[in-house]
Amino acid sequence: MSFQSLSFAEIASRLYEIRRLERGLLVEFLEALGEMEERRGFLEMGFPSLFSFCTGYLGLSNAAAFRRTTAARMLRDRPEVREYLADGRLSLTTLVLLRDVMDEPGVLDRAAAKNEDQVKLLVASLRPRPDVPPLFRRLPATRTESPPDATSLPAPRDPAASAEATPPAAGASGPERPRARLEPLSEDRRLLRVTVDADFAEKLARVAALLSHRLEAGRLEQVLRACVETTLEVLEKRQRGVGRAPTKPPRTDSRYVPKAVRREVWGRDGARCTFTAGGQRCPATHRLQLHHLHPYGLGGSTTADNLTLRCQGHNLMAARHDYGAEVVGRRHEAVPRPDGGRGWYYPAATDG
Numbered sequence: 001m002s003f004q005s006l007s008f009a010e011i012a013s014r015l016y017e018i019r020r021l022e023r024g025l026l027v028e029f030l031e032a033l034g035e036m037e038e039r040r041g042f043l044e045m046g047f048p049s050l051f052s053f054c055t056g057y058l059g060l061s062n063a064a065a066f067r068r069t070t071a072a073r074m075l076r077d078r079p080e081v082r083e084y085l086a087d088g089r090l091s092l093t094t095l096v097l098l099r100d101v102m103d104e105p106g107v108l109d110r111a112a113a114k115n116e117d118q119v120k121l122l123v124a125s126l127r128p129r130p131d132v133p134p135l136f137r138r139l140p141a142t143r144t145e146s147p148p149d150a151t152s153l154p155a156p157r158d159p160a161a162s163a164e165a166t167p168p169a170a171g172a173s174g175p176e177r178p179r180a181r182l183e184p185l186s187e188d189r190r191l192l193r194v195t196v197d198a199d200f201a202e203k204l205a206r207v208a209a210l211l212s213h214r215l216e217a218g219r220l221e222q223v224l225r226a227c228v229e230t231t232l233e234v235l236e237k238r239q240r241g242v243g244r245a246p247t248k249p250p251r252t253d254s255r256y257v258p259k260a261v262r263r264e265v266w267g268r269d270g271a272r273c274t275f276t277a278g279g280q281r282c283p284a285t286h287r288l289q290l291h292h293l294h295p296y297g298l299g300g301s302t303t304a305d306n307l308t309l310r311c312q313g314h315n316l317m318a319a320r321h322d323y324g325a326e327v328v329g330r331r332h333e334a335v336p337r338p339d340g341g342r343g344w345y346y347p348a349a350t351d352g
């Protein structure tokens with residue numbers, strides 16, 4: 001089927017339909033898998049376990065096999081799970097996250113329609129885990145010069161851990177850096193796991209030394225907190241124009257957006273992209289840029305009522321509309337703004 005002739009609305013509705021079919025197929029797959037386990041069919045098929053059947057016969061990755069065998073058992077034990085998977089209130093991933101808290105009353109409804117991070121938080125609040133002591137450890141060196149890959153980490157305790165550590169990208173090859181992780185231990189405690197280079201570690205030690213007169217010794221969390229809070233203060237001041245009130249009225253005919261105007265726009269727009277389509281407002285809160293509603297290059301002024309927050313994608317979309325794709329096409333030449341303002345500067349092209 002070709003999608004080239006379809007509108008975005010038609011493609012979106014087709015995707016919605018495929019998603020629905022996919023959910024139905026998932027339930028059917030899990031039911032069939034459950035039956036295979038119930039009757040120990042994997043043995044007759046020449047495999048020692050259902051997991052081994054999934055990887056060896058069905059060609060699933062370890063992580064996918066773990067999720068599906070676990071979900072198949074949960075579905076068999078608790079048939080009401082079927083409805084939640086079929087209508088999308090639970091995904092395969094969020095269902096499997098609930099495996100140790102299924103006896104909590106109403107847990108399926110509490111997890112319904114939540115994303116992976118929210119369900120992890122729910123599980124952590126139902127089954128709080130103790131704090132993990134700070135650990136600073138040199139990873140085993142790899143043979144090659146390449147960055148440490150996932151295989152250089154100690155083997156995970158169980159397939160669940162490997163499911164989390166393995167990026168879902170199917171068919172990805174080559175060494176993969178372990179991803180930084182921030183996982184909930186309880187309602188208000190998080191475990192941060194991150195791989196850094198030697199330069200980072202050395203700078204962190206210097207920060208810890210400089211802070212040592214006012215922080216408890218060995219409290220890595222406090223050192224990191226100080227780093228984060230200082231960075232936040234600096235960046236928020238710069239990006240939102242938070243600071244002293246201006247002493248003279250701002251110019252409105254310059255591309256430079258005065259602090260007071262930036263502060264007003266950021267506050268008014270709630271630090272979130274304002275692009276809206278069919279009642280759906282873009283949820284982006286990262287890499288926000290100030291966008292001229294009436295394009296600056298076409299005489300638009302740099303005033304709060306002509307400025308709005310847009311994410312990079314929606315700012316670019318508007319610029320394509322205002323200036324044409326050809327001019328905007330050169331944006332890969334963008335460099336950070338020389339005035340230290342939000343967004344990027346395009347030496348050869350105007351932007352919105």
Ligand SMILES: [Zn+2]
Pocket residue numbers: 273274275282283284310311312313314
């Ligand atoms: Zn956006």
